[in-house]
Amino acid sequence: xxxxxxxxxxxxxxxxxxxxxxxxxxxxxxxxxxxxxxxxxxxxxxxxxxxxxxxxxxxxxxxxxxxxxxxxxxxxxxxxxxxxxxxxxxxxxxxxxxxxxxxxxxxxxxxxxxxxxxxxxxxxxxxxxxxxxxxxxxxxxxxxxxxxxxxxxxxxxxxxxxxxxxxxxxxxxxxxxxxxxxxxxxxxxxxxxxxxxxxxxxxxxxxxxxxxxxxxxxxxxxxxxxxxxxxxxxxxxxxxxxxxxxxxxxxxxxxxxxxxxxxxxxxxxxxxxxxxxxxxxxxxxxxxxxxxxxxxxxxxxxxxxxxxx
Amino acid sequence: xxxxxxxxxxxxxxxxxxxxxxxxxxxxxxxxxxxxxxxxxxxxxxxxxxxxxxxxxxxxxxxxxxxxxxxxxxxxxxxxxxxxxxxxxxxxxxxxxxxxxxxxxxxxxxxxxxxxxxxxxxxxxxxxxxxxxxxxxxxxxxxxxxxxxxxxxxxxxxxxxxxxxxxxxxxxxxxxxxxxxxxxxxxxxxxxxxxxxxxxxxxxxxxxxxxxxxxxxxxxxxxxxxxxxxxxxxxxxxxxxxxxxxxxxxxxx
Numbered sequence: 001x002x003x004x005x006x007x008x009x010x011x012x013x014x015x016x017x018x019x020x021x022x023x024x025x026x027x028x029x030x031x032x033x034x035x036x037x038x039x040x041x042x043x044x045x046x047x048x049x050x051x052x053x054x055x056x057x058x059x060x061x062x063x064x065x066x067x068x069x070x071x072x073x074x075x076x077x078x079x080x081x082x083x084x085x086x087x088x089x090x091x092x093x094x095x096x097x098x099x100x101x102x103x104x105x106x107x108x109x110x111x112x113x114x115x116x117x118x119x120x121x122x123x124x125x126x127x128x129x130x131x132x133x134x135x136x137x138x139x140x141x142x143x144x145x146x147x148x149x150x151x152x153x154x155x156x157x158x159x160x161x162x163x164x165x166x167x168x169x170x171x172x173x174x175x176x177x178x179x180x181x182x183x184x185x186x187x188x189x190x191x192x193x194x195x196x197x198x199x200x201x202x203x204x205x206x207x208x209x210x211x212x213x214x215x216x217x218x219x220x221x222x223x224x225x226x227x228x229x230x231x232x233x234x235x236x237x238x239x240x241x242x243x244x245x246x247x248x249x250x251x252x253x254x255x256x257x258x259x260x261x262x263x264x265x266x267x268x269x270x271x272x273x274x275x276x277x278x279x280x281x282x283x284x285x286x287x288x289x290x291x292x293x294x295x296x297x298x299x300x301x302x303x304x305x306x307x308x309x
Numbered sequence: 310x311x312x313x314x315x316x317x318x319x320x321x322x323x324x325x326x327x328x329x330x331x332x333x334x335x336x337x338x339x340x341x342x343x344x345x346x347x348x349x350x351x352x353x354x355x356x357x358x359x360x361x362x363x364x365x366x367x368x369x370x371x372x373x374x375x376x377x378x379x380x381x382x383x384x385x386x387x388x389x390x391x392x393x394x395x396x397x398x399x400x401x402x403x404x405x406x407x408x409x410x411x412x413x414x415x416x417x418x419x420x421x422x423x424x425x426x427x428x429x430x431x432x433x434x435x436x437x438x439x440x441x442x443x444x445x446x447x448x449x450x451x452x453x454x455x456x457x458x459x460x461x462x463x464x465x466x467x468x469x470x471x472x473x474x475x476x477x478x479x480x481x482x483x484x485x486x487x488x489x490x491x492x493x494x495x496x497x498x499x500x501x502x503x504x505x506x507x508x509x510x511x512x513x514x515x516x517x518x519x520x521x522x523x524x525x526x527x528x529x530x531x532x533x534x535x536x537x538x539x540x541x542x543x544x545x546x547x548x549x550x551x552x553x554x555x556x557x558x559x560x561x562x
Contacts, residue, residue: 072406075405078402082395082399084395086394086399088323088396089390095322102318103315103403
């Protein structure tokens with residue numbers, strides 16, 4: 001079953017098309033990463049899917065409900081952490097969690113337990129009595145994300161939830177999200193930090209200029225767009241190496257100070273074999289060798305670059 | 310619990326703090342007991358319907374309307390703060406509609422207005438108890454005035470909060486508008502005896518109607534003019550509420 005299913009979903013502001021006929025399918029119990037450069041249409045898509053703004057075209061079905069005709073029914077079943085900060089400045093951390101639970105009609109006893117659980121899970125115990133207005137940006141973000149877990153939901157939208165968090169808080173949050181997915185929650189997640197997407201997401205969509213330009217698992221995206229690998233070879237001595245390797249084809253070779261050779265190729269195994277043969281036949285010793293697989297970041301940059309071209 | 314009740318609960322929690330409550334009691338007390346007695350030397354007695362009121366009794370009842378108006382500033386402040394701190398969008402991606410959000414603000418100012426009126430009535434009672442003529446017909450006048458006045462002024466504050474983008478602009482405009490309402494009205498002094506232009510201006514001010522209806526309720530005086538003022542107050546509240554609702558529902562997200 002799909003938790004999110006859209007067909008030709010669009011949103012225009014006058015002549016400007018923010019979201020241009022996107023088709024999305026998000027499976028239940030998965031973490032779906034939504035990546036894109038600034039202004040690509042991530043936040044507008046998020047606002048459409050959370051029914052905050054109506055689309056100008058297309059269809060969307062969220063949790064089996066037609067989200068265009070019954071937006072309130074959808075909102076009762078989802079949780080949303082928006083990109084922009086949201087907080088009650090006059091309330092303390094624990095009071096804002098408690099009141100948010102009350103707003104979602106969570107029973108008082110359950111609210112009390114959840115407040116304690118979330119204060120502990122998000123490392124907020126020491127600042128529980130502090131007012132939101134007095135918190136740092138990172139602390140406020142932690143409260144904002146923690147608050148969303150005060151109520152039950154089937155689908156959670158997270159718009160750059162780790163913005164402003166330090167590395168330890170970021171890892172803590174990602175692990176907490178993973179634990180919730182194990183309990184059956186589906187997550188729609190946007191981020192700029194591609195290591196996060198790689199660490200967390202089961203499926204990834206890349207959006208650019210309002211259009212989806214790639215959708216797949218991180219591994220498949222790497223297979224499709226990341227065949228090129230980077231090989232670094234550290235040799236013992238400089239011996240007119242560029243002329244020796246000039247005959248090697250299907251690769252790009254860079255020479256750094258003569259003893260470090262960087263080779264980029266989509267046929268890395270064959271190219272490496274050829275290079276090693278030439279080095280051995282010329283009596284050049286290889287001191288170190290590493291093969292770096294293409295990161296999601298490189299794939300992202302390459303896919304977006306191709307799409308812009 | 311119904312969605313609107315939950316939002317009212319949240320509104321009351323975020324808006325009511327000890328400072329606000331104390332100020333809501335202290336400021337009218339200063340007007341009632343300091344200005345009330347100090348100006349007695351200038352304004353001895355004020356005719357009101359078939360009665361003649363002592364000035365402290367006159368100003369104490371005026372302060373009920375004044376306090377209702379002041380407390381409804383909260384409506385504008387809630388909307389302003391919600392927009393500024395991202396809670397407006399957060400609430401609207403929750404299990405609430407815009408209509409529920411707007412209605413919850415109306416109920417919040419209605420409750421605060423009624424409690425405010427009750428508080429000042431209790432505090433000012435020693436000053437006007439001799440002339441009070443509460444009865445089953447006039448008490449509803451005070452409640453009507455409190456509720457319609459709250460909606461009317463709450464709508465004005467809401468309209469201002471939806472139109473302005475800077476906090477400085479919001480504070481300047483809201484204070485100027487409410488200062489005009491406070492002092493160009495019959496809350497502090499009677500229209501009779503004021504220069505004609507000023508006394509005419511009093512009746513372009515909804516606070517005058519609110520205060521007159523409250524006084525009519527407390528001093529048990531009801532006539533055609535009070536009925537007309539009630540109608541104007543009701544219509545004004547309805548129109549301004551519709552405008553505020555329209556503007557809020559058109560706020561871009």
